[in-house]
Each structure stands twice: as C-alpha cells, then as structure tokens.
Amino acid sequence: MKHFHIVTTVLRLVLPGLTLQSGVALGQVPLDQQLTGAWTYVSVDTVRPDGSRTPMYGPNPHGLVIFDGHGHYALVNSRGDLPKYVSKDRMAGSAEEYRAVVQGSIAHFGTYVVNEADKTITFRIETSTFPNWNGVEQRRPFVLSGDELRWTTPAASGGGSGEVVLKRAK
Known part of the structure; x- marks a missing residue:
C-alpha cells in the first residue's frame, strides 16, 4: 500500500x-499524428458546380491511403467493379480495358504536411498515375472526426471538385 x-x-x-x-x-495529439496509419475508402464523389454528385469510382470504391507519421504517404483508389482483361495479360489489354482502368483508378505517393491552423493537408505529389500531377502540390481542407477522415479536392482530375470519405483501417 x-x-x-x-x-x-x-x-x-x-x-x-x-x-x-x-x-x-x-x-x-497533433492532427498529423492523428492521421498516421491506414485509411480505407468509403466514398469518392465528384461535386459539380450546381451541387450534383456522381460517385467517381462507383458505389463501392476500393483503396487505401497510408500516412507513415514521418511525412510520407501513398494513396491508391479504384472502382470495385473494374473489368478483368480478356487476355489475362496487363500488357495486352484492349483500348476499352485500358480506358476502364485509367478512368476507374488513381494512385499517387509523395510527402505531406498538415497545417493545424487551417486544417489542411498539402500533398507534395512525387508520382501519380495521372502524370499531370507529378511534382505538384495540392492543398486539401479536411475534417477528422473519430475514425472518419473527409477531404475536398478543389480541382479533381475528373472535373469539378472531389469529396473523399475514408475510415480508419482496423
């Protein structure tokens, strides 16, 4: 005693x-430390100027975002219903199959910085499957609430803005 x-x-x-x-x-706990870990996609919507929404990667997007806690990240997202290649060889797909993959997925990696004051993530994209983003910085406002992370991509690669909803991977 x-x-x-x-x-x-x-x-x-x-x-x-x-x-x-x-x-x-x-x-x-600082926001950047709260983001550390793996996150899975719940939804990714294109939001048009008139407020209408379209699921960018279908109703059940598949993907993962990893923030390593040392300023590096990796992001990959795709439609859950991408068609398989008839040839079974990724180097011998048809034009339609290639189009489906390009329009139905995105991946990029690089470094990130969290701004606590304005609650933004700045992605410093090293390489992307959308080459126009290579070497680009993108600032995205975000909201973190428990195990849910939401961010907005002001100029989405598919037009309009993008709203991404993720949940912490368990």
Whole structure:
C-alpha cells in the first residue's frame, strides 16, 4: 500500500507538467499524428458546380491511403467493379480495358504536411498515375472526426471538385 501512495504522489507531481516532444500537452495529439496509419475508402464523389454528385469510382470504391507519421504517404483508389482483361495479360489489354482502368483508378505517393491552423493537408505529389500531377502540390481542407477522415479536392482530375470519405483501417 505504501508503494501505491508513493506512485500516485509522483504521478500527481509529474503529469501536470508533462508535454509531448512537440510541446503539446499530454492528451492533445497533433492532427498529423492523428492521421498516421491506414485509411480505407468509403466514398469518392465528384461535386459539380450546381451541387450534383456522381460517385467517381462507383458505389463501392476500393483503396487505401497510408500516412507513415514521418511525412510520407501513398494513396491508391479504384472502382470495385473494374473489368478483368480478356487476355489475362496487363500488357495486352484492349483500348476499352485500358480506358476502364485509367478512368476507374488513381494512385499517387509523395510527402505531406498538415497545417493545424487551417486544417489542411498539402500533398507534395512525387508520382501519380495521372502524370499531370507529378511534382505538384495540392492543398486539401479536411475534417477528422473519430475514425472518419473527409477531404475536398478543389480541382479533381475528373472535373469539378472531389469529396473523399475514408475510415480508419482496423
């Protein structure tokens, strides 16, 4: 019992002044650390200027976004219903099969920075399956609520803006 009192006394003295390395009080985890991990896609919608929505990758997009906690990320997303190639050889697809893959998927990787003040993620895209994004920075406002992450892509590669909803992978 005596050891219990010593431990609780030490904890009462030490914990109030304890801070994380970033200077944030214990219990207040910075947004970039909250993003760390793997996220799966729930939806990806194109939002037109008139407010209408179209699922960009169908009703059940498949994909993963990984934030490694050291400023690197990888993102891959595709339609859940992409057709298989008749030839069974990815280098010998038909024009229609190639079109379906290009229009039904996106992937990119690079580094990211989270701005706590304005709640944005800036993706510094090194390489993308949409080559126009190679070497580009894209700033995306986001909302993190529990195990749900939402961001907006102001100028989506398919036109309009994009609204992405992800859930933390378990």
